[in-house]
Amino acid sequence: MTSPIHVEEVPRHAGIDIVRVIMTMLVILHHTAITYGGSGGWFWREQPNASNPLLVMFNAINQSYFMGVFFLLAGYYTPRSFDRKGPGHYLADRLVRLGIPLLTFFFLLYPLTVALADSTTPAGVVDGWLRGIADGPHGPGPLWFAIALLIFAFVYAAWRSMWPRPRPVAPTIMLPPRRMILVAIVAVGAAAFAVRLVIPVGQEILWLQLGYFPSYIMLFAAGAAAAPGRLLERVTSQDARPWLVLAAVSLASLPLVVVMQGSAGGFEGGLNFNALYYAFWEPCVATGVILGLLAWANRRQRTAGPVTKWLAAGAFGAFIFHPPLVVALSVLASPWMAAPLIKFLAVGMAACGASFAVAGIARALPLVRRVI
Template sequence: MASTPAPAPTQRNAGIDLVRVLMTMLVILHDTAIVYGGSGGWFWRQEPNASNPLLVMFNAVNQSYFMGLFFLLAGYYTPASFDRKGGGRYLADRWIRLGLPLLAFFFVLFPLTVAIADATGWEDLLRRWGQGIVGGTHGPGPLWFALALLIFAHAYALLRRAGAFPPGGRTAAALPRPWTLLLAMIGIGLVAFAVRLVIPVGHEVLWLQLGYFPGYILLFLAGIAAAPHRLLERIALRTALPWLAVAVLAIATLPVVIVVHGAAGGFEGGWNGNALYYALWEPFVATGVILKLFAWATVPARRLGPLGRWCAANAFGAFIVHPPVVVALSRGAATMPAAPWVKFVGVSAAACIGAFVVAAALRAIPGVRRVL
């Protein structure tokens, strides 16, 4: 596959920073869509689950690639971080950057979000929040991603110590050939189908939906392999466009399959045609969208202005704090006389702004910037 020349080893890619910002905003839109009839689990809803076909489609397409892209980037930056810090410092840094936010969400922000969803006023909110911290239900929320990355980081460190990832070994100097990529997409879809026979989508093991993890693991490993030659920053547009066309065609089949084969079994898993279709559909969509995003991001002229740099600095913090922001705004909009899709647009925009502002305020606290 064609690719552009490798960037300088120390050059930071503004386009990739911009992709991280856009994907963080997409996470916020994704969760807001659940409030108004999309599909998935969330803290509070105005409309029934999966009651809006357009938002269900929106969530399905997002799910096919956006978290996988985060895992790809995490793998991409792992070897350099490990080489620079060494195994002990690398793992210690992972616990600071991932473990502390995970604990903060688990014990503080999760009870806060639940309290916002259920409270009838400020006093009730504070009471419920306090009770939730002390003895309520806790969970990682979207920080399941941090939990997974901690597991991946420890696995990488162990395998690196065992010699499975020698410096300069098992790396990709060029993108896979089309047939190799196609076989990988089919293979990972079949593995996901097999996993979902046992653990369907929507079922969690230690807060992790393992039905999605075959793709996440593959993309994390792909990021590691691509890192030494900065391969994600060399994807040419002419390479990405055919795969984007495949992704668009795959997306177009989803509503047809839902309508025509709606009674052929659950998409979430099981020995049926719908589950097999969905497991294969995801990598075909993800490959085209991810390649196109990196081809767009790594245009040499791509730059970040002051606002873009501010957003990039606060993206991880916005990812962490967005659940209470989304729930507070959507509950506040519940009594407004507007159609659900209008509220989705308005609340999504306000939540994106609010989450980034809250993250920036937290990062202004001494010591917090070391974590966020």
């Protein structure tokens, strides 16, 4: 069994923390967009059958990379945590920091969010929430991410127990060559296409949309491989430039494909052109956007000020608390006669502020702060 290793503490990278905060806000905006006509499933829509082309495009682009960033960063911080704590302490820590928020959302916040969506009065919300706690419905909502990370943590621990990393590690200090990154893009696209032949996008198994998991697995593994040499903190604009071009070309192609190939099958999966295109389109966009974000984060030495530290510390809490806040604010704004895009911006920004504020208040409690 692997024992804990003395690992020197490394200061957090302020630029990467900012990226994590931005991605958390993007998750909140993504779910707010669904409320006003974006694509995807959510607890409450102002007009159930409405579809706004701009918000649909916004959500499609987000989906290609934003959760991938979280998996990449989770993988990046895993080896150091594992080495510092040892397998037993590492897994216990993951069960606490991921399991408690997951159970809290499953049994408390999910019924609250459903009650907010279904009720129009405070008394109705309370009554619906209490009934929901007792009888359901229950679910992980966006905390499916915690389920995935728990699975990845146990797989990583098992892998490290079978193939311990040699010590001392001689870390790579250069990014993989472009041809290797291109091979990874092709492999993810091919794997996604194959998985979606059986499990299309939108279909869940144990609350997980496995159609997206080829990229999540690859990014988590890439983050773990990049950790010894701290490669994510070495990405430059020059490294990102060719992949940003690929992402730009891919993004420009999407409206054309939607218009010209509308009858070529569903994008969500199947043996058709659209499913094949979408499976490869996603990693092309994700690679460019993620490397571009990292290059931006590394462009100059960034020091974390008090606001950045506060936001970064509350990012996971904001992720946990945002669903009932988005729904509550959306329901409150429903009488407001404004264009969907205006309401999306107003409610989305209010939900971002409220989510981080509630997370900050919750983290003032010592027991909560130990978890999130």
